Amino acid sequence: MYNKKSYWLFKTIGLLLLFVPVIPLRAQYHAMYQFRAEYMYGMLLKHDQHMEALVDKPAMGAELSVDFLPNGKQQWPFLWNGASVGAALAYVNLGNPNVLGHAIALYPYVNIPILRLSWLCVSVKPGVGLGFVTKTFGNTAPPGTTSLANPDGTINTAVGSVVNACLRGTLAFEVPVYKGFGITGGIGYLHLSNGSIKTPNSGLNMLSAQLGCVYFPQYDIYNRIYVPRVRQPMDKRFSYELTLSGGVRELYYQDNRMYGIASAAFSVHYPLARIFRLGIGADAFYDGVFGAVNADYATGNEPVTNYARTYITSSELKNQFRVGVSLQPELIFGRLIAGVHLGVYLYDPIKNLEPFADAKNGTVKKGIFYKYDINKEDGWFYTRLGLKYLITDYFYVAVGLKTHLQKAEFIEWGVGVRL
DSSP: OOOHHHHHHHHHHHHHHTTGGGGGGGGGGTOEEEEEEEEEEEEEOOOSHHHHTTOOSOEEEEEEEEEEEOOSSOSHHHHTTSOEEEEEEEEEEOSOTTTTOEEEEEEEEEEEEEEEOSSOEEEEEEEEEEEEESOOSTTTSOTTOOOOOOTTOOSOOSOOOSEEEEEEEEEEEEEEEETTEEEEEEEEEEEEEOTTSSSOOOOEEEEEEEEEEEEOTTTTTGGGSOOOOOOOOOOOOOEEEEEEEEEEEESOTTTOOEEEEEEEEEEEEEEEETTEEEEEEEEEEEEGGGGOOOOOGGGTOOOSOOOOSSOOSSOOGGGGEEEEEEEEEEEEETTEEEEEEEEEEEEOGGGGGOSHHHHHTTOOOOOSSOOOOTTTOOOSEEEEEEEEEESSSSEEEEEEEEEETTEEEEEEEEEEEEO
């Protein structure tokens, strides 16, 4: 007999398959598509102390996906060696069902071939979407839990929310076998995190191997369709962009308080190729958590948080702002732009308020660059993983994840103008 979790899994897959008969209706418009079904086997990474006691058995699951191949209506896929776009639904048993539970990920992706032979295609598949988990800190921690110390692994100290962001990357291969059928597989990475919107949030990271089958209904006509590959002239002009973003996040799981975050970013970009541009930018960040006082009673201020990382004795607006400059390499997929921004703080009052014990003793005085331990302080280096989608030639929407090395600070949503 199936348990309830199996029932909902098969029900979800069944609903997805209901859409399959509808897809062939688009074939008359030369919509080319192929289906994949893959088995996943892997292991969660013990990337911090919270995961040491939580990783138990190997993680196993399955993934269904559909690729929509280029049909000549857009030029950008041929700049990426005939790239396709697709959507995937993945289910994973995280190997410790009583504490970590199960995960479902739903995400769009880009499938970029890097090697094409008559008998083999190798590609990379980056994707971003949503991930849902059945076990969190909230439904595994006993009422009144006041510590994340978890030596026996009975509390999920890695995930604080049911809904999370999903980052997915796969190095995939495909081998044709017979009349549209083939073997597919690869090595993949899956990350689930809510960007500190809800704490605790160390996140889940999984490495996996995949193997399955692929079916291409229009294999016999795809190569006969006329696909224009005339390259449009490259735009070699500078572009100037202003992005305004915002969001919320928690500081500490015991506080049960949300704080506002915001950023303003101005950047200048220049295309070095049709698929790549490089920019420099100035970034200003506001993070409301640095107004949360955690000084002891001897200072005369009552603490609003017990989180002992940043030593803040009073709520001052100056502590909530940081300013930096960043190098911004970005990839171009038509109207979608993806990049990793690498930044250095020029104004950062927080650096002299961390680590907590040193700041409390009054022994911290740092320049722009200094040696630091990411487990005790944010440091001078920040990154932003970002996506921008051009609604028009002059207006775009954006989403970004700001981090300090592997530690997420916040997720931000924004809008921008481009000149």
